[in-house]
Amino acid sequence: MNKHLKLVREFHNAFSFPQAEYEANERLSDMDIIMRQALLMDEGSAVLKAIKAGDMVEILAGLVNLAYCALGAVAMQGGVVTDQQVTWRHDGFVVSVMRALSDKIHACTSGSADDYSAVYCLCVHLTRSFINADFDKAFQMIHDSNISKSVKAPDLSECLYE
Numbered sequence: 001m002n003k004h005l006k007l008v009r010e011f012h013n014a015f016s017f018p019q020a021e022y023e024a025n026e027r028l029s030d031m032d033i034i035m036r037q038a039l040l041m042d043e044g045s046a047v048l049k050a051i052k053a054g055d056m057v058e059i060l061a062g063l064v065n066l067a068y069c070a071l072g073a074v075a076m077q078g079g080v081v082t083d084q085q086v087t088w089r090h091d092g093f094v095v096s097v098m099r100a101l102s103d104k105i106h107a108c109t110s111g112s113a114d115d116y117s118a119v120y121c122l123c124v125h126l127t128r129s130f131i132n133a134d135f136d137k138a139f140q141m142i143h144d145s146n147i148s149k150s151v152k153a154p155d156l157s158e159c160l161y162e
Contacts, residue, residue, distance in 0.1 A: 002081035003136075004120070007143045008071040016145055020078025027111065028077050033111040036073040037120050040105045040119065047101060051094050056131050060156050063131075064138045066101075067123035068146070070108070070116040081128025086125040097130060136158045 001009075002098045003024060012019045020026040028036070036129040047062035074081060104122050107115040127135040145154045 002071075004067070004139055005071050005074060005104060007139070008068060009075045011143065011146055012072070012075050016073075017076075018071075019075040022078055024078030024082060025080075026077045026159070027145050028073065028111040032073075033109065036076075036111075036116075037109055039069045039072075040066065040108055044101050044105045048098055051097065056133075056160055057155075057157050059131050059140055060127060060133050060159060061153065063123040063127050063140070064135065064142050064156075067120045067139065068142060070119035070123070073108070073111075073116040074113045076118075077111075077113055079116070080146055081120060082114050082117045084114070084118040084121040086122050086127065088122065088129075095127075097126065100126075132161045134161065 009019060009022070011017070043062060047059060047066060050058035050062045070157035071081070088096065100122060101119075104115070104119045108119060120138070124135050125131050133156075138156050141154040141156060141159070145152075
């Protein structure tokens with residue numbers, strides 16, 4: 001099982017959020033797809049606002065939160081994370097990041113675990129290549145904060161490599 005999905009499943013168990021057994025691959029209801037889409041769009045919006053502000057720590061937090069949200073949908077249906085090849089390359093234009101995020105989020109209207117996995121994989125890729133940060137460490141910090149119900153967001157600045 002993907003280590004980040006395992007953490008999200010742990011979070012769902014801790015707070016009694018519904019999720020299917022691992023590898024059950026149940027179909028999400030239309031209302032679940034709509035709710036997940038709304039959450040993905042909120043998290044995507046936070047990433048774009050952070051990019052506009054040029055705040056690398058907030059971009060990192062937004063990408064990790066978006067990935068966490070996408071994995072939540074995978075956990076709900078008992079899906080598995082499929083590694084998706086990411087074709088985005090650093091071209092110097094933030095509009096290409098916006099397009100990539102928007103396209104992947106839009107594809108999740110299918111409710112498919114593969115499409116949610118694609119959002120997750122893009123977030124991992126952008127964290128490592130666009131902002132040069134430690135995705136694993138940032139994900140663990142946000143997970144720990146979520147589990148502890150901390151109101152204060154963790155300081156992810158130590159996850160940036162620069």
